[in-house]
Amino acid sequence: MMEKIIFLVDMQSFYASVEKVRDSSLQNKPVVVAGDPERRSGIVLAACPLAKKFGITTAETLGSAKLKCPEVAVVRPHMQLYIDVSIQISLIMEQFTDLVEPFSIDEQFMDVTGSQALFGDQFEIAKRVQAKILNDTGIYARVGIGPNKILAKMACDNFAKKNKDGIFRLDKNNIDQLWKLPIGNMFGVGNKMTKHLNNMGIFKIGGLANFPLEILKKRFGVNGEVLWQTANGIDYSPVSIKTHNQQKAVGHHMTLPRDYKNLKEIKVVLLELCTEVARRCRSKGYMGATVSCGVRGANFDYPTGFHRQTTLPVATNYDMDIFNAAFKLFRQSWDHEPIRSIGVSLSKLEPSTNHQIDLFDNYLKKESLNAAFDTIWNKYGRTALYRASSLTNAGQASERAVKIGGHYK
Known part of the structure; x- marks a missing residue:
C-alpha cells in the first residue's frame, strides 16, 4: 500500500501579509493587524516578520507592541477580505488535488498521494503550490509534509516555518x-x-x-x-472534504465595549446574542436542544465568570426559547460583578427539516415569525429589523452587524 503524502500549508503572518498586498506602502514596514483599543479589542491578531523581529507576538496588547516598536504600522482587520483570500487559496490548492481540508483560515491540509504522476514528487508539488499561491495572492506559504496529518502539522510548525525554503518533511526516519x-x-x-x-x-x-x-x-x-x-507521529484521520459538514454547535460571543454592571443592560445584549444564534442556526438548517451561556468578569486581577448549560425538552431555533434558557442560566450564576464579555451557544444540533415538536407549544407561530424575520434580513440586511431595546445605550446589534468575528468586515 502506497504511503500517504499529506501537506499542511500555512500562510505566513496571514492577516498582515494580506494587508501588505492590499496596501503596497506597507511592504517594507513592520506591520501589525489589531482590533480597536477604544472598544477594548486592542489585541495583536497578526504581526509581519519585520514586526516579530522587535519581539512583537500574536495576542499581546497593542500598547505592549508599540512599546517594543514605536514605528510599527497598525492596521485594523478586514475580515471579509481575509475570508475571500482564504477561499481563493483553497481553490488554488484544489488545482493540485481534490482532497483539501481547511484547518483554519490560514492553514489547510492537502492529500497529494495521487497527484505525483501529474505534478512530480512531493517536494516538486510543494514548490508548485508555494509558487502558485505567491503568484496569485502575494502570500508566502510554508508546507509541512508527512505520511499523516499530525506529522505534516508538526513538520510545518516546528521546521518548515524556520526553513529558508519553507518546506520540510517529517516521518519515522527523522522523527x-x-x-x-x-x-x-x-x-x-x-x-x-x-x-x-x-x-x-x-x-x-x-x-x-x-x-x-x-x-x-x-x-x-x-x-x-x-x-x-x-x-509518536501516529494519526489515522484522513484528509476529508466533509470534516466541516456537520457542526456541533452554533454560538456567538462578544467582548463588550465597556463594563456592563446592571441586569437591564446585560439582558439587552444577551437577547441580541440569542437572536443572532437563532438566525445562524436557521440559515444552516439546524435546531438545537442544549443552550450554553458564558460570562467573563471585568476584573483581570481576580478573574470571575462562569459557563453553564441546560437542555431543553425539544430542539429549537427560535430566539426567545434560547433567550429564556440563557437568561435563566445567567441569573442563577451571575455574581453581580461587572462583566467584560458574554457568549451564548446552541448545541446538540439536529436538522430542522425533521424534528420533534411540542404539542403544547405554538410552534407554527414561531415558524411563521422566523420565516418573516429571515425574509426581511436576507433581503434588506441585518439592520433592517431589530428590537427596540437594541436602540438603547446597551444595544450592540447595529455595531455587530457590520463585523465578522468581532472585527470590521
Whole structure:
C-alpha cells in the first residue's frame, strides 16, 4: 500500500501579509493587524516578520507592541477580505488535488498521494503550490509534509516555518528531530499541559513518546493515549472534504465595549446574542436542544465568570426559547460583578427539516415569525429589523452587524 503524502500549508503572518498586498506602502514596514483599543479589542491578531523581529507576538496588547516598536504600522482587520483570500487559496490548492481540508483560515491540509504522476514528487508539488499561491495572492506559504496529518502539522510548525525554503518533511526516519524539542512545541500541548507533563518528569517530546502508555492513560484518560500517539507521529484521520459538514454547535460571543454592571443592560445584549444564534442556526438548517451561556468578569486581577448549560425538552431555533434558557442560566450564576464579555451557544444540533415538536407549544407561530424575520434580513440586511431595546445605550446589534468575528468586515 502506497504511503500517504499529506501537506499542511500555512500562510505566513496571514492577516498582515494580506494587508501588505492590499496596501503596497506597507511592504517594507513592520506591520501589525489589531482590533480597536477604544472598544477594548486592542489585541495583536497578526504581526509581519519585520514586526516579530522587535519581539512583537500574536495576542499581546497593542500598547505592549508599540512599546517594543514605536514605528510599527497598525492596521485594523478586514475580515471579509481575509475570508475571500482564504477561499481563493483553497481553490488554488484544489488545482493540485481534490482532497483539501481547511484547518483554519490560514492553514489547510492537502492529500497529494495521487497527484505525483501529474505534478512530480512531493517536494516538486510543494514548490508548485508555494509558487502558485505567491503568484496569485502575494502570500508566502510554508508546507509541512508527512505520511499523516499530525506529522505534516508538526513538520510545518516546528521546521518548515524556520526553513529558508519553507518546506520540510517529517516521518519515522527523522522523527528524532521532533523528539529533541521541548514538550511545549508539540501540537495539542498548551501551557497547562506542559506544566502537568513537566511535573511528571517529561520535558521533551521524545520523553513523552517513550513514556509508559498505561501511566499516561491512568493520569489523563483517553487524552493520555492521544498525547502519546501524537508524540509518536501516529494519526489515522484522513484528509476529508466533509470534516466541516456537520457542526456541533452554533454560538456567538462578544467582548463588550465597556463594563456592563446592571441586569437591564446585560439582558439587552444577551437577547441580541440569542437572536443572532437563532438566525445562524436557521440559515444552516439546524435546531438545537442544549443552550450554553458564558460570562467573563471585568476584573483581570481576580478573574470571575462562569459557563453553564441546560437542555431543553425539544430542539429549537427560535430566539426567545434560547433567550429564556440563557437568561435563566445567567441569573442563577451571575455574581453581580461587572462583566467584560458574554457568549451564548446552541448545541446538540439536529436538522430542522425533521424534528420533534411540542404539542403544547405554538410552534407554527414561531415558524411563521422566523420565516418573516429571515425574509426581511436576507433581503434588506441585518439592520433592517431589530428590537427596540437594541436602540438603547446597551444595544450592540447595529455595531455587530457590520463585523465578522468581532472585527470590521
